[in-house]
Amino acid sequence: MSTAIVWLRQDLRLADNPALYHACKTCANVILIFIDDPLPGSVSRLGAASQVWLHHSLQALDASLQAAGNRLTLRQGSALPVLQALLAETGATHVYWNRVYDPASLARDKQIKEILKQSCTVHSFNASLLNEPWEVLKADGTPYKVFTPFWKAMLKHGIQHLPLPAPEQIPAPTSFPRSLALNELGLLPRTHWDTGMMAHWPAGETAAMQKLLDFLPLGGADYKNARNFPAQHGTAQLSPHLHFGEISPRQAVYHTEAFLAEHPAAESGLRHFIQEIGWREFAWYLLYHFPHTVDQALDERFKHFPWAEDYVENLEHWRRGQTGYPIIDAGMRELWQTGWMHNRVRMIVASLLTKNLLIPWQEGENWFRDTLVDADLASNVLGWQWTAGCGADAAPYFRIFNPILQSQKFDPEGEYIRRWVPELRARDNKQIHLPRELGDGLTDYPLPIVDFKASRERALAMFEQIKGPFARSTVQ
Template sequence: MTTAIVWLRQDLRLTDNPALYHACRTCDHIIPLFIDDPLPTSVSQLGAASRAWLHHSLQDLDTRLQAIGNRLTLQQGAALPILQKLIAATGATHVYWNRVYDPQSLARDKHIKEALKPSCAVHSFNASLLNEPWEVLKADSTPYKVFTPFWKAMLKHGIQHLPLPLPERIPTPPLQPESLPLETLGFLPRIRWDTGMMAHWQVGEEAAMQKLHDFLPTHGGAYKEARNFPAQPGTARLSPHLHFGEISPRQAVYHTERHLAEQPSAENGLRHFMQEIGWREFAYYLLYHFPHTVERALDARFDHFPWADNYTDVLERWQRGQTGFPIIDAGMRELWQTGWMHNRVRMIVASLLTKNLLVPWQVGEQWFRDTLVDADLASNVLGWQWVAGCGADAAPYFRIFNPTLQEQTFDPDGEYIRRWIPELQTRDYPLPIVDLKASRERALAKFSQIKMTG
């Protein structure tokens, strides 16, 4: 009799889960396992909002497993000794997991695989990307640094994959291992500020798939244009579900292609929707090939950029949504109340912080990582570096978003702003935190100090 431990991480689903699927096909008994191994010194550690989401996602996954006679085993601590102890206690012969791609986790998993090999077979799979980061390279075998040629190469390589089905059975072991109660893992805050935030969401695998199927026929065709208007329900809002693996990008592309076959008139919008999934793919690609970008700019010239030294006051006003620019403040308050922010607004608030206020992009990335329920390390780093002008783009630093013009263009009736800033018409609303024209010229002047070094 063979027993497999399926170590779940950012793949909290039963369908299209390669590690779980292959374990069920190979072994007689399955132990689904989640370890809270946050690598506390790592930037990949989840922020407070994401940990609240994780609590509910694990709860949903355990409910789904119990409905078919198994259950989720929860542990907390360093992964290797926990796995070794569990192997010894259960006689497990195999360990399966799906790969994660941040630098610290890659190093940890490589070490764990080597350490476990003498005692059991270890198998790892791709469950969170359309293709592995090392599969799509330029003709000279070097990685891409610009999205458009990367995406063209991805399409040529192929992005359509048939998702794996739900396993016919997930057989429980004769003796279930000990499991910690979910509440003891401490994912929820002691002061339950998360209750209002999570009221905006339905969590779990079924909710993720339902959200995709609701989006495709109602908003998919208009996605290319509607996605830019924060007051409209023009986006899929799948990002937190993708981050925790409640749905896979392969499932998203597969079902989008199926819908497109039935509704070819929606092609313009849905092709762009799949391209946005490609941006997530590109973020992981860059993180894998350039792991230093977690903390340092992809463009090495920005190692010498003269960021502001003292920015405590302006940072606090930005975080609280008190900058005096309505669309900025609306976005920051949406973030605080829902754990999410519309992507167009993310770019605007990031531009103000890094270019008009000269606060280092790492500071904004850290704030987003703590407050977003979809705080995916790869996408968060890519987005902040793209806006700051130091990441994957051809000539990005000259792109400085004017929040007033952005507001007029993408929230012309003020619907989004009124939703989050009820005091806008009163005397309580602050004056602008910075002069846009002067701060733009200052930012470009500082960029000119480093551009000749490249």
């Protein structure tokens, strides 16, 4: 009888899983494996917060598989020899996987496919994007670098795809191969700091779909506006579920369109929600076509940007949420405690780090990758380069977010700040947005680590060194 190995990575779900679906259609036996691969780009090589999420996601997936009469096999080691050993052990005739698009994994997977197809059938599929990165190009065959024309081309190409159902049966082998216990992967920390973080999150496919279905009627209509206010529950918070493939973007779009068909009043908000899924798509599209942007600026002129060199102390204050700017400190503490940060606040904290402190964007990207449960490589890189002004879709002037103005506009009652910066809770709604030097005589909250106005002017001057005088600059 034919046996298929399904190699799972960032597709930890049963529904809309092409590799699993086709394996079940083709073969009499199906073995599902997750490999804790030492490759730097591997999902198991992510930061500490994401590894915690991965542990719980694998646990949820195994429970779903056992309910369907199968189970998850766990192994450690380089993917190729692990797969070769499993082929020899089981006599499998087919290997299926869903593609991942980071540069390291693409190179590895290409090599694995070339070697394995000499002895068995190998198929790979798209399970994590609306369309393949090579399917949407400009008329001259080159990739887009600006989101709006990219998204228009995507919509023209088509983003609505009928998700595949979960297999009716996942046929199990007569005997399962040897598997590590989940705890043997060492994804959980020894100090148990993760308990508080995961109290904010349910992981797994069922939780992901429920979160989407709850969001559509409760927050969909007002999403375009509410998503800017960090104290509100105005976002879907699907990003970690999308990152680990507990839900696919095709499922998200499909269910959103189905909801819109019956609730047209939610059109404005949910079209914006779908567009945000498009930004995730754009991030992976750029990383595929410009793989050097993993750690280098897309804008080559930034090779000459005079970043700060002695910044260890300022970086540590920023990481700990001790900058003296309330909205920024609230965001950094939210990140540390929950593994997540509101998107608008991500832009504000990134702006201070790169523009006012002149700390290289890679430092912030590395910290986010280690502390975010949704540490999606492509989206993280895109966001940091966008804010630093060195990536795709950057405006022709230096965006600088004023943390005081942003706080006053998007947290007017100080609710978000009070939630995460308890030493400021006694301040009134006017003073709570202000650094200590502009507020009351509080002494248990730090003074600003940098003068915003002076550091803004310094940044603009340095920006001109590499880009020349520019027509306008803004403070947002």
